[in-house]
Amino acid sequence: MGRIVTVFLVALVLGIAGTAQAASVVVSPSDTTVSVGDDFLIRVQADAFADLKAYDLIFQFDPAIVQLTGALPGDVLTGDGDPYFGTLVNEVSAPLDSAWYDAAMLSGSTQGPGVLVYFKFKALVVGVSPLDCRKVDYRDSNNVQTLPGCTGGVIRVVGVTATRSETWGRLKSLYR
Secondary structure (H helix, E strand, O other), rough: OOOHEEEEEEEHHHHHHHHHOOEEEEEOOOEEEEEEEOEEEEEEEEEEEEOOOOOEEEEEOOOOOEEEEEEEEEEHHHHHOOOEEEEEEOOOOOOOOOEEEEEEEEEOOEEEEEEEEEEEEEOOOOOEEEEEEEEEEEEEEOOEOOOOOOOOOEEEEEEOOOOOOOOOHHHHHHHH
């Protein structure tokens, strides 16, 4: 009985080691602060990888706080000058709360590290929106799937602080 348990534990450890994630994806910076009305970019970066033919990314956000307005390809796609396809996938159901980007190299493959995509957002109201990683799917030149580890981020939208214009003379008089 002890031998069966030992064999089972060894098989379990080997199985876990075989599914270890060799790559990771992160939102950078992980904590972004912007003001209401700002248009801004969120960078999604990948660490080193040797053979990347295509990838699919899905990040979820709070549509009451920020609005997704577009996406730009990162240097992972554009760096080699080879042809590529990259598109923001349109959601078909409300609420529109996901940034979904689908990309592929049209000839050859690419490698990293580098930026996978820049998501473009607009800050709507004061609040905090998580940017949760829902899916990252890598495909190599043989269409073998890798599911990298993924770390999301947070978008903080702050209000605009009103300022009063002061003259230099008025400021000096306040502190004399």
